[in-house]
Amino acid sequence: MTVNGLGRWAVVMSSAAVLAVQAMGQAMPAAVQAAPVKRTIVVSLEDRKLALVENGQVKKVYTVAIGKPSTPSPEGTFTIARRVKNPVYMHEGKTVQPGPGNPVGTRWMGLNIKGYGIHGTNQPKSIGKAASHGCIRMAKSDLEEMYEMVAVGDQVELIGQRNEETAELFGGPQKPATSEQPVVMASSAPGSAETGAAADAVAENVAVTGNQ
DSSP states (O other): OHHHHHHHHHHHHHHHHHHHHHHHHHHHHHHHOOOOOOEEEEEETTTTEEEEEETTEEEEEEEEEEEOTTSOOOOEEEEEEEEEESOEEEETTEEEOSSTTOTTTTEEEEESSTTOEEEOOSOGGGTTSEEESSSEEEOHHHHHHHHTTOOTTOEEEEEOSOOHHHHHHHOSOOOOOOSSOOOOOTTOSTTOOOOTTOOSSOGGGEEOOSOO
16 A cells, blocks of 8 residues: 555656656746847047957957048947958959958958948058058958957947047046047948048948858
8 A cells, every 4th residue: 555655656746747847948948048149349449449348348359440531430330231251352443352462351341331341451550550441450360350259230339539438448538528520421320422532342342252
């Protein structure tokens, strides 16, 4: 009698355990589902620095080149609209295949503003200077590293004058506001027409080769 009783309890407990495991298995995906990553690329044009920020934490800081005074980088909030490995550079009838002489280097991260992006350069000494036609240039190793850490849709902030955010990210005091207005390109708003002088590589004219 006792043995039979224990046997029945064992069966009941075993069934309950199976149901509990099944229930946990059904609930587990929702419990362990990873939260979406909020990724922002912050570029301080004044500091000539770029910070990759993930969920509020700085992952990496890079030195970059920005637009020179005659062709300044746009200011504002944009997104990465396109990623291209080993792009073919095509502009005004000129075509440059992937390689050491390619003006945009080995990676292109096009923004949702026509003609602008984050890319490499065949002029490595320009990094850290105001030297580009408006795009953000990175050193080859930095560019290829960051390319693998970002995705289409990530936010990109191009900030002209130092503020609390850039001071916190890159160090140093916030620059006091002045009455002088920063020079901003006419095409600084997403979707606006591109000015003729501004094009490191027009997104539509960068042919895609390799994987995106």
